Amino acid sequence: AQRVTQPEKLLSVFKGAPVELKCNYSYSGSPELFWYVQYSRQRLQLLLRHISRESIKGFTADLNKGETSFHLKKPFAQEEDSAMYYCALSGGGTYKYIFGTGTRLKVLA
């Protein structure tokens, strides 16, 4: 069955410290992986997707098929990065678009 696991409900880091938000998935096939973000009082929105191999707002995520992980990283956290982050998975065949339970990132001054 498709599943997305985000083990941390809350992650607190100091400004300037590195950030890693963990995401593991289970999927029989070749999934598409995404990170979505919800800032305070804003809608949930796409941050990045693995097929684009892009860096958005300093964040990157590498798909590791061997470890079935798609961790989100940023070398130097900023206060404006404080938000709720969701890892998501989609793929052909079942057409489901599954989200993890989310990790709240708090960047402390």
Add this chain to the structure above:
Amino acid sequence: DSGVTQTPKHLITATGQRVTLRCSPRSGDLSVYWYQQSLDQGLQFLIQYYNGEERAKGNILERFSAQQFPDLHSELNLSSLELGDSALYFCASSVGGPANTGELFFGEGSRLTVL
């Protein structure tokens, strides 16, 4: 605003009642998704429609049903409501297509409170 719109924003009702949540997708989007967000549960996928047809079903209760109309708006019907149905219900839309791997655009959600 050509984004995803959901109505109502807030709804308070009693156990045993029936409610309908409405979603209008972004202009041009053919796919509509419904999610339930309860405390500590994350976004639970309920159901997806593409151009009027049901395409995927998640953990949707039999008391819940949905449909997508010819104008592409969608409704989620929740019946025989229980206290545990209290949650934030999100609608999202995407262009859709066979690969179903596009970006989802979310509405602001409908907060349902069952008393």
